[in-house]
Amino acid sequence: MLLQVKDLSIEFRTDEGTVRAVDNVSFNLREQEVLGIVGESGSGKSVTNLGIMGLLPMPPARITSGQVLFQQQDLLKLSEPKMRGIRGKDISMIFQDPFTSLNPYLKISTQLMEVLQVHSTMTPTEARRRCLEILEQLGVPEPEIRFDSYPHQLSGGLKQRIMIAMSLLLKPKILIADEPTTALDVTIQAQILELLKEINEKHGTSIILITHDMGVVAGLCDRVMVMYGGRIAEQGVADDIFYRTRHPYTRGLLESIPSVDIEPGARLKPIPGSPPDLTTLGDECAFAPRCQLAQSECRSKRPSLSRESETHSYECFFPVPVETTKVGQG
Amino acid sequence: MSKAAAQNDSLVQSTKSEKNHRSLWQDAVKRLSKNKAAVVSLVFMTVVVVSAVLGPILSSYPYELQDLDRINTPPVVMDVNALPDGIRTVIPEDYIQLGPIYWNTRHWLGTDELGRDLLVRILYGARVSLAVGFLAAIVSLIIGVLYGSIAGYVGGRLDNIMMRFVDTLYSLPFMFFVILLMAVAGRSFYLLFIAIGAVSWLTTARIVRGQVMSLKNSEFVEAARASGTSHLSIILTHLIPNTIGPIIVYFSLLVPRVMLEESFLSFIGLGVQAPMASWGSIVADAQSIYLFCPWQIVFPGLALTLTLFSLNFIGDGLRDALDPKLKGKQ
Numbered sequence A: 001m002l003l004q005v006k007d008l009s010i011e012f013r014t015d016e017g018t019v020r021a022v023d024n025v026s027f028n029l030r031e032q033e034v035l036g037i038v039g040e041s042g043s044g045k046s047v048t049n050l051g052i053m054g055l056l057p058m059p060p061a062r063i064t065s066g067q068v069l070f071q072q073q074d075l076l077k078l079s080e081p082k083m084r085g086i087r088g089k090d091i092s093m094i095f096q097d098p099f100t101s102l103n104p105y106l107k108i109s110t111q112l113m114e115v116l117q118v119h120s121t122m123t124p125t126e127a128r129r130r131c132l133e134i135l136e137q138l139g140v141p142e143p144e145i146r147f148d149s150y151p152h153q154l155s156g157g158l159k160q161r162i163m164i165a166m167s168l169l170l171k172p173k174i175l176i177a178d179e180p181t182t183a184l185d186v187t188i189q190a191q192i193l194e195l196l197k198e199i200n201e202k203h204g205t206s207i208i209l210i211t212h213d214m215g216v217v218a219g220l221c222d223r224v225m226v227m228y229g230g231r232i233a234e235q236g237v238a239d240d241i242f243y244r245t246r247h248p249y250t251r252g253l254l255e256s257i258p259s260v261d262i263e264p265g266a267r268l269k270p271i272p273g274s275p276p277d278l279t280t281l282g283d284e285c286a287f288a289p290r291c292q293l294a295q296s297e298c299r300s301k302r303p304s305l306s307r308e309s310e311t312h313s314y315e316c317f318f319p320v321p322v323e324t325t326k327v328g329q330g
Numbered sequence B: 001m002s003k004a005a006a007q008n009d010s011l012v013q014s015t016k017s018e019k020n021h022r023s024l025w026q027d028a029v030k031r032l033s034k035n036k037a038a039v040v041s042l043v044f045m046t047v048v049v050v051s052a053v054l055g056p057i058l059s060s061y062p063y064e065l066q067d068l069d070r071i072n073t074p075p076v077v078m079d080v081n082a083l084p085d086g087i088r089t090v091i092p093e094d095y096i097q098l099g100p101i102y103w104n105t106r107h108w109l110g111t112d113e114l115g116r117d118l119l120v121r122i123l124y125g126a127r128v129s130l131a132v133g134f135l136a137a138i139v140s141l142i143i144g145v146l147y148g149s150i151a152g153y154v155g156g157r158l159d160n161i162m163m164r165f166v167d168t169l170y171s172l173p174f175m176f177f178v179i180l181l182m183a184v185a186g187r188s189f190y191l192l193f194i195a196i197g198a199v200s201w202l203t204t205a206r207i208v209r210g211q212v213m214s215l216k217n218s219e220f221v222e223a224a225r226a227s228g229t230s231h232l233s234i235i236l237t238h239l240i241p242n243t244i245g246p247i248i249v250y251f252s253l254l255v256p257r258v259m260l261e262e263s264f265l266s267f268i269g270l271g272v273q274a275p276m277a278s279w280g281s282i283v284a285d286a287q288s289i290y291l292f293c294p295w296q297i298v299f300p301g302l303a304l305t306l307t308l309f310s311l312n313f314i315g316d317g318l319r320d321a322l323d324p325k326l327k328g329k330q
Helices: A045-053 A080-086 A108-119 A124-137 A143-147 A156-168 A186-203 A214-220 A238-243 A248-255 A296-300 B003-021 B024-034 B036-058 B118-154 B156-171 B174-185 B189-215 B219-226 B231-242 B244-267 B279-286 B295-322
Strands: A003-014 A017-029 A034-038 A061-070 A091-094 A174-178 A206-211 A223-228 A231-237 A305-307 A313-315 B095-098 B101-104
Touching: A003 A045, A017 A045, A017 A061, A017 A231, A034 A045, A034 A186, A034 A214, A045 A061, A045 A091, A045 A174, A045 A206, A091 A156, A091 B219, A108 A124, A108 A143, A108 A156, A108 B231, A124 A143, A124 A156, A156 A186, A156 B219, A174 A186, A186 A206, A186 A214, A206 A214, A214 A238, A223 A238, A223 A248, A231 A238, A231 A248, B024 B036, B024 B295, B036 B118, B036 B295, B118 B156, B118 B189, B118 B231, B118 B244, B118 B279, B118 B295, B156 B189, B174 B189, B174 B244, B189 B231, B189 B244, B219 B231, B231 B244, B244 B279, B244 B295, B279 B295
Parallel strands: A034 A206, A034 A223, A091 A174, A174 A206
Antiparallel strands: A003 A017, A003 A061, A223 A231, A231 A313, A305 A313, B095 B101
């Protein structure tokens, strides 16, 4: 087990009340695995991962309980300088928007070499060689020219490749990709996903892929975790989620994917309602107000974790029966 | 691929690489050179600086040399043989006739009421005024940028304390403060920079704090943190370069303001002491007789005004030239 998250809870103190952004979340990341975290905006995907990285702004954020175990140490208890030594070296991160993730005033070379300067004692020549090597590996055309460019001189896809290069410079064990393709167009999106897959296979880097796109998950992930209202609604291997769906929310997500073989003029099936207000969410099922299968029990008590199989678990009192869930993939 | 297409491709690539090799500063110089007002001002400032340095060295009259036979000699007169009026002196051998006007060949810009050469005093005053202007502005810039960026980056309570301190200093009548400082600590030339610098960093600090606050949540800062960069180097390498645009603009406004303040202090007798000269003290010396000897107030005033004008134009040009986001929009 490479990374173990146990009972992680994160709260935000705001003027409107306390927001429980992550509520008792537990999951594991194995070596060489791609874990997908899916959920709509505000479901706690990004906050969970920022919590793991120790990048949450505190205050207003507060980690109220839980452990994040990585190499026999609890990352939540590490001091800031020690954590800094892990960030970028053992666990690195790529962000949603490559257009704003690079400093417009600094050359690509400065920004790439900065990572090496922080974590290693390489001489500038060695560092330069390493950077060019990784740019070449990631399929950046004419790496030497790009290396001396400024961010505004590169396209979005190239910028994301640079960001990925930056996160891979020190061969991290875990790569957290927070919606890495949201800001890119579809062809570039496919290239970047292909690249992530290649990195996973060639370097054996474990990847946590945060996304709200079920199609991306289907193509890339070994295991999938569906989050809703700061809780894990359902998790399992990709096939569990797509073919043996049990949680009504997961089914809703799958049904709302547009597909190419849909009848012309047919309507998509959205999930009715809107995401829960996390300031008022109490001890009940977060999805109950939008769920067609909900009963009175769902509104008074949070369902406990049910295990379907070795790999597959969900939080629901009245799960979707298995045979009705042969939904086509998007 | 046909041969022509290949050739075309390599052509495209070579123009591309030339473009990419241009650095931020080369770009800035190129854009600055297109700005006519800035170029003219830059030439003017160069002339001012060079003559401020060389003028007093080359001139045969030291700036403090009094020639009591030539008190208040005008630079031009209509008639060298007119009766002296008791205030101005005109010595006919000093003048040559060109057209209807007689020009002073001994003292090009005339003399002051102690018979000192006005041109040398203005050039010498340029040294003092420029030195005070730039040094005090740099002092205030260093204090303000560091103070503001720390307050803005750390935020929260520290920011509150630091900025309330700034507010408190703002509410002090600052000229009074400078005057008090100069009166208590003696009238040293160096104290002048420190006194002005120490009170004019407040606005810099506010501007930089605001900039840093809006930048510290940007994704490139988060990306830098995610790769393990320490807070100090985030401030120094990522945040401060991004505030350089507003800082340069403010600096270009600060230098003339400080020069005015120095002139004001010299004017009321707290700045440089006789026989040293600054533009302010030259004007101050002339205030009692400027109706009879307008050249004594016109020339130093003109020097001050033109210098302030060109500094403003240069600052304006630099701001446009240094902003990579404005690239190609002019």
